[in-house]
Amino acid sequence: MVAYVNTETLPSLPPPKGLQGPAAWMRQNLFSNWINGTITVVLVIGILAALIPFVNWAFIKADWVGTSRDDCTSGGACWVFVYVHFKLFMLGLYPEAETWRALLVGGILVLTLAGLMIKGVPLKKYIQIFALFFFPIVAYVLLSGGYFGLPHVETNFWGGLLLTLVIAIVGIVAAFPLGILLALGRRSSMPIVKAICVVFIEVWRGVPLITVLFMSSVMLPLFLPEGMEIDKLLRALVGITLFQAAYLAEVVRSGLQAIPKGQTEAANALGLTYWQGMYKVILPQALKIVIPGIVNSFIALFKDTSLVLIIGLFDLLATIQGAFSNPKWLGYAIEGYLFAALVYWIFCFGMSRYSQHVERSLKTTH
Known part of the structure; x- marks a missing residue:
């Protein structure tokens, strides 16, 4: 009797075609039996029945740019409302001439968060120190003003x-x-x-x-000294x-x-x-x-x-x-x-x- 022992590792075979790809995933997770298949079909029909009219109203028939409600004539969503009031939604009643200060604070915040979250950014330790100790001061000075010649903006306008x-x-x-x-x-x-x-x-x-x-x-102001x-x-x-x-x-x-x-x-x-x-x-x-x-x-x-x-x-x-x-x-x-x-x-x-x-x-x- 002759025995043969293979000493070489055979290459890995790919999985059967029926067990990979989108069709296989749908068959295993959405149509594994008739109950799951029925539930899937009913849910898909319900989602499409609600989604198609919404997409038609919110995007296809929508009005996007304009200056007043008279520009909303298509019968869809009037995103002109958001377009006209966008600055108000973002900054409230912050003075128009000082908008750059709020935008600068937002830019510094985005850059700081990016430096903290992205791996491989150099000097991350110093970015952390800046975010914890210096950014609040910079943001307060820019937003509130009253320093370095910046006009003071009361928080009521924020x-x-x-x-x-x-x-x-x-x-x-x-x-x-x-x-x-x-x-x-x-x-x-x-x-x-x-x-x-x-x-x-x-x-x-x-x-x-x-x-x-x-x-x-x-209640708190009632317990404060008079004039404070x-x-x-x-x-x-x-x-x-x-x-x-x-x-x-x-x-x-x-x-x-x-x-x-x-x-x-x-x-x-x-x-x-x-x-x-x-x-x-x-x-x-x-x-x-x-x-x-x-x-x-x-x-x-x-x-x-x-x-x-x-x-x-x-x-x-x-x-x-x-x-x-x-x-x-x-x-x-x-x-x-x-x-x-x-x-x-x-x-x-x-x-x-x-x-x-x-x-x-x-x-x-x-």
């Missing part, structure tokens, strides 16, 4: 997407480190520190944000930051509780202090676990900025509502709300996708 981004960015940047400190304090072994953090978190989580904004706008005033936007920013920090604290605490006790013991065995162990061992692992929860809180904060309307601040949504309340533009609320929904979706979807990218880049357990 509005639209500009105000939405200011509130969201300040709330996120300020609430995140405060939330981490509150989470650490709630897990502290010092009774007084723990009690203070527990009371803070439970009180702020126990009231709705709209109540916080009312208190900061209406605090800017309305600043009061809103402080209230939103404290409110969001309480929610972020619980998200971070869930990540801290998910870390095995052995990690803390290992940090102690290496001779690390409490803060060194937290910074180098515990927090990097805990924050990686709760990235979805953190980003979810950021997205919720971005959308909750629309509540500042109740205290007289006109963000993007409030500005759009004010525009279609104008008698000259009555009847175009749908276009305004669709534009607002698109803007909110772009920012929220961008945060969601970037968080997924960060999760994949930090996934070291597999």
Whole structure:
């Protein structure tokens, strides 16, 4: 009997033709049996029945450019409403002559975020320092003015997407480190520190944000000394930051509780202090676990900025509502709300996708 042993590795064969390609994917996922096939067909028909009229109204028959509602004659969507009020939606009542300042701040913000997010960008450490410590100062000086010969622009004139981004960015940047400190304090072994953090978190989580904004706008001035005033936007920013920090604290605490006790013991065995162990061992692992929860809180904060309307601040949504309340533009609320929904979706979807990218880049357990 003769035995033959092949010592060479045979080349990999391609998968069968019926198991690859779009047709195979549809057969496996959409038409695997008659029930799934029926559901797929019904859903496709329903989506097309709703989508075709919408596309026809929103794009094919739409009017895009003009100066007044008289230019909307096709019977479709009147995007002229957005075209005419675009500057108002973006910057609110910010003075026309000073628009360049807001645009410059937006350009610096985009470049800074690009430098932080794109891999391989040199001097990333200095970009981080600029983003945390210098960009807020530069943005405030440019937007508010009163320095270096720039005319002062009161925050009452800030509005639209500009105000939405200011509130969201300040709330996120300020609430995140405060939330981490509150989470650490709630897990502290010092009774007084723990009690203070527990009371803070439970009180702020126990009231709705709209109540916080009312208190900061209406009640707080009653407790201030006579003649002392605090800017309305600043009061809103402080209230939103404290409110969001309480929610972020619980998200971070869930990540801290998910870390095995052995990690803390290992940090102690290496001779690390409490803060060194937290910074180098515990927090990097805990924050990686709760990235979805953190980003979810950021997205919720971005959308909750629309509540500042109740205290007289006109963000993007409030500005759009004010525009279609104008008698000259009555009847175009749908276009305004669709534009607002698109803007909110772009920012929220961008945060969601970037968080997924960060999760994949930090996934070291597999």
